[in-house]
Every structure is written in structure tokens, then in C-alpha cells.
Amino acid sequence: MRGAIAAALAASLAGCSMNNAGGGKVEGEPVASAAPTDAAAVKDGAAEPVDEQPGTVYYEIFVRSFYDASGDGIGDLNGVTAKLDYLQQLGVGGIWLMPVNPSPSYHGYDVTDYRAVNPDYGTLEDLKKLTDEAHKRGIKVIMDLVVNHTSTEHPWFKEAIANPDSKYRSWYHFAGADEDAKADGAVGSNPWHVSADGKSKYLGVFWEGMPDLNFDNADVRQELVSVGQYWLEQGLDGFRLDAAKHIYGDYASTINSPEIQGANQKWWQEFRSGLSGVKPDAYLVGEVWDSPVVIAPYLDKALDSAFDFDLAGKLISSADRERDSDLAFTLGKAYGLYEKSSGGTYVDAPFLSNHDQTRVMTALNGNLAHARMAAAMLLTLPxxxxxxxxxxxxxxxxxxDEYLREPMVWYASPEGGEGQTSWEPSKYNAAGSAVSVESEQQNDQSLLAWYRMLLKWRSEEPALRDGGIAAYSLKNAVPQVSAYVRATADERVLVLHNLSGQPQKAELAEEFGTFAKLSRKSDNAAELSGSVVTLPPYSSVILK
Known part of the structure; x- marks a missing residue:
């Protein structure tokens, strides 16, 4: 979102009125508007224009687990290409590929060649085919880029160990085997590891198999900028940047110091600058697992987005407790920081879970209704x-971690079928369960159908897709109902979620003018009568 903090929205929308008639229609489908949006009314009198930032829903893929086109039980790039139609039907506009570079590990976060494709997954031509086919469907492709560290099997590191006089020795951090070194690793353990020959030790914050690169070395920085340029030239649209705050953040005692944070920011600015000549609009989203205060400087001429870890916890908790957590107010505070740092160019990156975290359904103890509402909140945010x-x-x-990354379940039958991956046995997602693409595609009440409905709403409602967010207070206090306004310069909508298992009545206020029409509803029983919205259990509505 660009310039879309709550205060600006409130100023620009206060007092505006929409004169559309109410009504209802088929579950999940739009209701025809009785009058066009009064764009002039929205814009006129604004203390500050409501700027817009086009939004895209991304889908994170662990290629090894997704779909196997070669028949060896391991997911591959051609398998992702084979399922692009599924992703298009789901309604996503982008995919994030977890690491696809060669690696000795199953997960790929210890890279051995930055300019090649893991042969388990296919070839560079397969990746180009994937990006070409995705682009034909309007789907962007970004990939994990892991620059904080390499694998110990990387040729750079192997030469640095074998030859202390090699130029690559200075590409890493070495110390004498008996030399005192800081032991308070930023992720909780001693970050120093004795080399195989016992003659020295090297820095590896995350694991002994992942030696950290030395970003004080200009050759290292130049090479990694070149790597980024290379992949953009192959057709990729950007990168998810692993461990973004650990480039210089090696120790718990210094990681939050201004000097370390400034050094991290300076590197990502250098990286962004280096990519601009190849693809000025390359999308960079960073893993900065921290508070908005720490995240904000990374958005200054560097990253476009950083994953919103704080928000993820709040969404899960809100769905689990069936209580509103005042999302717009929380986001408004963070967006104020991001606005100041980025000059309005930031884009939030909300999510519920990823490859490092307990999956949503497990976090919610298998409660399908709660999973629906967590998704409803996520997919109606900026x-x-x-x-x-x-x-x-x-x-x-x-x-x-392996059990966070189990094979995608495509088939209802325990025997599976063509393309089903089998690189590891599934502990939580056994084939033949009700949780599969095949079974859920046949059920219009499934979670898959719910996601498709929400993504359809988002694609068809510009304010949901591109707009800012502002807090909205109902006249009657209903803690089970989450309410917020989403707005672009031309329109605004009111979002209501009943997070509870009981019907709720929400009485509308006039803070943002009149919302007189139920535009979307997840349950046909939802009604608008005057200024009162009746919300069935675990339902969502969009009003105009």
C-alpha cells in the first residue's frame, strides 16, 4: 500500500455517502450495484489523497512436495507448470518458489551453486518454461534467494578451507581454532564451528553446514548483486530474501544495535540499486522476523515488503478466540512507520503461516470454522x-520442519495418483483423507471453495485488492465482529467478519458515510435492514 494509513483514509472519506440500494444474492456472488460509485464525493474535500498500491496474492511452493512430473516421487519445476491452471483457478497472482538452487539438503537453504537449478527439480530451461507459462496466465514468479550463507559444500567454501591463501578465504569469517570469539549467536547457539581439518573455525549463525558470507568484502557484495541480476534476466519477477536481518546480525548482543541495523539496510539498498538496471520493478520481500520498528528501515530504497509476522500471530489468535483484535488500528501504527521510512512505496506482506511455522489447521486445533475466518481476515487486508x-x-x-513441508495432497484415494509426491511419508496429511484437492473440488462447502470465493471477491473489488485500511467502530460493541474499511481513491467498502459460532447483529455507524448495500456475503442468511447487519455464524460480508 502506498500512502494508505488510517488517518489519511479517515480524512478523505469522512462524510462521504453512497446511495446504492441494499439486497442479497447467491452465496459468495456479487450483488448488482444500483448506482455507480461516486468517485468525486470520495475525492473531494480530502485532507490528503488516498493513494493506491496494487495488491497481488502470492502462493508459497515447496517444489519438492508440490507435484511430480517426472515420476521419481520428487516434486519438480515441470510439476509446478502442470498445476498452473489449478493456481489460476484458485485466484493467485504470484508464486514464491522455495529454494531451487543445487543443495546437499532436502530444503535447499544451503546453496552450492547460485547460478544453477537443483537437478532434482529440473533444468534452467524448465524454470524458464515455468515463468513463461505463469506469465501467460498473469502469474508472477519470485524465488528464494539465500545470500546470508552458502553450503559448506559450495566450491567457494571448499577452496577457502583447502587453501588459506585463496581469495575465497576472505569471503567467509575465519578465526584460529583456539581463538576467543563471541559465542552469543543471534539464533541462540554458538555460531562458531571448527573446520574439518581442525586448523580453524568459521562463522555459521544458523548451522555448521551454513557458513556465513563476509559482506564487508566488496567482491562478495558484487557477486551476489550479479546473481540477482542473472535470475531476473532469466525471467523471474523478484525474490524472497532469506534471513534479511542477519547479513550483519550474527550476535544476540549486537543484532539490534543501530550500527548492525544500519549495515543491513545499506546492503539491501546496494542490492536494490544493482537490480534496478535489469528490472526496476523487481519485487523484493524480506524475511525480517521482528517488530515494525526493526522492519521499517529495510523499506527505505531497499525491500518492497517484509513479512508481517506480528500480524500472523494476531490473525490466528483472533480466529481461535473468536474475538476481534482491532486489525486496522494495529496495522495503522505499523503503516505509519513504514510510510515514513519508504516514502509511501511499501507493500505489506500479510500471511498466516509458512514453511518454518506450525500450519494454520494445527495451530487452530483442526477447527475448520476458525480456519475459514483466519483466511477471511487475511484475504481482506491490504x-x-x-x-x-x-x-x-x-x-x-x-x-x-519436514512435517511442515509434507507432500501436497492431490488425490482422495489412499493410492494417490499421477504426480503425487512421495519424497517423505506424511505424518499429518495422509493420502485418502478428506483434505485433498480432488475431494474438495467436488464440495462447494470445502475450505478450498472458501478460499476461491475470497480470492474472487478480492480480484473483483478494487478496494479489497488495492486499497488502504481504516478502523471502523460499530454503534453497538460486538467483540465477536471484526470491522474495517478498505478504500481506494474511487471507492470504499466496509468489511465485517462474524468470528463466532453465534449469529451477531452489527449496527452501522456513520463515521464513513452510509453503507447501504450488501455487495458480497459468504452466507445467504446475511441481511442488511436499515443500519443493522445480521451476520450468521462464521460469516463475512462486504458492504458498499
């Missing part, structure tokens, strides 16, 4: 929401 593969089905999963 920015670029991210969906973790299988989330739309209700796949479950908990640590260790």
Missing part, C-alpha cells in the same frame, strides 16, 4: 497476502 501451499485445503503440520 498488501500482498501470502498463502502457504496446502493451506487452502486445511493441511496440518508441526515441527520438526
Amino acid at each position: 498488501g500482498n497476502p501470502f498463502i502457504y501451499y496446502g493451506e487452502e485445503l486445511g493441511m496440518a503440520g508441526a515441527k520438526p
Whole structure:
């Protein structure tokens, strides 16, 4: 979102009125408008124009688990290409590929060649085919880029170990085997590891198999900018940037210091600048697992987005407790920081879970209604929401990490079928369960159908897709109902979610003018009578 903080929205929309008639229609379908949006009324008298930031829903894919086109049980790039129609029908506008570079591990976050494709997944031509076919469907493709560290199997590191005089020695951090070194690693353990020959030790914050690169070395920085340029030239649309705050953030005692945070910010600004000559609009979303105060500087001429980890916890908690958590107010505070840092160019990146976190369905103890409402809140918020593969089905999963990344379940039969991956046995998502693409596609009440409905709403309502957000207070206090306004310069809508299992009545206020029409509703029993909206259990409506 660009310039879409709550205060600006409130100023620009206060007193505006819409004169559309009320009514209802088929579940999940739009209701015809009785009058066009009064764009002039929305714009006139605004203390500040409501700027817009086009939003895209992204879908995170662990290629190994997604779909197997080669028949070896391992998902591959051609398998993703084969399922682009599924993703298009779901309604996403972008995909994030978890690491596809060669790696000795199953997950790929320890890279051995930055300019190649993991042979388990296919070839560079397969990746180009995937991006070409995705673009034909209006789907962007970004990939994980892991620059904080390499694998110990990377040729750079192997040469640095074998030859202390190699130029690559200075590409990493080495110390004498008996030399004192800070032991308070930023992720909780001693970050120093003795080399195989016992003659030295090296820095690896996350794991001994992932030695950290030395970004004080200009050659390292230049090479990694070049790597980013290379992949953009292959047709990719941007990157998800792993461990973005750990480029210089190696120690718990210093990671939050101004010096370290400033060094991280400076690197990502250098990276962004280096990419601009190849693809000025490359999308960069960073993993900065921290508070908005820490995230904000990364949005200054560097990242477009950082994943909203705080919001993810709030969405899950709100759905679980069946209580409103005042999302717009919380986001308004964060957006104020982001606005100041970025000059209005930031885009939020909300999500519910990812490959490092307990899956949504497990976090919600298998409660399908709560999963529906978590999704409803996520997909009616600003920015670029991210969906973790299988989330739309209700796949479950908990640590260790392998069980967060189980094979995507395509078939209802325990025998599976063509393309079903089998690289690891599934603990939480057994084949033959009700949670599968095949079974849910046949059920218009499934979680998959719910996600498709919400994504359809988002694609067809510009204010949901591109607009800002402002808090909305109902006349009657209903803690089970989440309410907020979404607005572009030309229109605004009111979003209401009944998070509870009981019907609720929400009495509308006049803070943003009159909302006189039920535009979308997830349940046909939802009604608008005068200024009172009747919300069935676990339902969502959009008013204009």
C-alpha cells in the first residue's frame, strides 16, 4: 500500500455517502450495484489523497512436495507448470518458489551453486518454461534467494578451507581454532564451528553446514548483486530474501544495535540499486522476523515488503478466540512507520503461516470454522497476502520442519495418483483423507471453495485488492465482529467478519458515510435492514 494509513483514509472519506440500494444474492456472488460509485464525493474535500498500491496474492511452493512430473516421487519445476491452471483457478497472482538452487539438503537453504537449478527439480530451461507459462496466465514468479550463507559444500567454501591463501578465504569469517570469539549467536547457539581439518573455525549463525558470507568484502557484495541480476534476466519477477536481518546480525548482543541495523539496510539498498538496471520493478520481500520498528528501515530504497509476522500471530489468535483484535488500528501504527521510512512505496506482506511455522489447521486445533475466518481476515487486508501451499485445503503440520513441508495432497484415494509426491511419508496429511484437492473440488462447502470465493471477491473489488485500511467502530460493541474499511481513491467498502459460532447483529455507524448495500456475503442468511447487519455464524460480508 502506498500512502494508505488510517488517518489519511479517515480524512478523505469522512462524510462521504453512497446511495446504492441494499439486497442479497447467491452465496459468495456479487450483488448488482444500483448506482455507480461516486468517485468525486470520495475525492473531494480530502485532507490528503488516498493513494493506491496494487495488491497481488502470492502462493508459497515447496517444489519438492508440490507435484511430480517426472515420476521419481520428487516434486519438480515441470510439476509446478502442470498445476498452473489449478493456481489460476484458485485466484493467485504470484508464486514464491522455495529454494531451487543445487543443495546437499532436502530444503535447499544451503546453496552450492547460485547460478544453477537443483537437478532434482529440473533444468534452467524448465524454470524458464515455468515463468513463461505463469506469465501467460498473469502469474508472477519470485524465488528464494539465500545470500546470508552458502553450503559448506559450495566450491567457494571448499577452496577457502583447502587453501588459506585463496581469495575465497576472505569471503567467509575465519578465526584460529583456539581463538576467543563471541559465542552469543543471534539464533541462540554458538555460531562458531571448527573446520574439518581442525586448523580453524568459521562463522555459521544458523548451522555448521551454513557458513556465513563476509559482506564487508566488496567482491562478495558484487557477486551476489550479479546473481540477482542473472535470475531476473532469466525471467523471474523478484525474490524472497532469506534471513534479511542477519547479513550483519550474527550476535544476540549486537543484532539490534543501530550500527548492525544500519549495515543491513545499506546492503539491501546496494542490492536494490544493482537490480534496478535489469528490472526496476523487481519485487523484493524480506524475511525480517521482528517488530515494525526493526522492519521499517529495510523499506527505505531497499525491500518492497517484509513479512508481517506480528500480524500472523494476531490473525490466528483472533480466529481461535473468536474475538476481534482491532486489525486496522494495529496495522495503522505499523503503516505509519513504514510510510515514513519508504516514502509511501511499501507493500505489506500479510500471511498466516509458512514453511518454518506450525500450519494454520494445527495451530487452530483442526477447527475448520476458525480456519475459514483466519483466511477471511487475511484475504481482506491490504498488501500482498501470502498463502502457504496446502493451506487452502486445511493441511496440518508441526515441527520438526519436514512435517511442515509434507507432500501436497492431490488425490482422495489412499493410492494417490499421477504426480503425487512421495519424497517423505506424511505424518499429518495422509493420502485418502478428506483434505485433498480432488475431494474438495467436488464440495462447494470445502475450505478450498472458501478460499476461491475470497480470492474472487478480492480480484473483483478494487478496494479489497488495492486499497488502504481504516478502523471502523460499530454503534453497538460486538467483540465477536471484526470491522474495517478498505478504500481506494474511487471507492470504499466496509468489511465485517462474524468470528463466532453465534449469529451477531452489527449496527452501522456513520463515521464513513452510509453503507447501504450488501455487495458480497459468504452466507445467504446475511441481511442488511436499515443500519443493522445480521451476520450468521462464521460469516463475512462486504458492504458498499
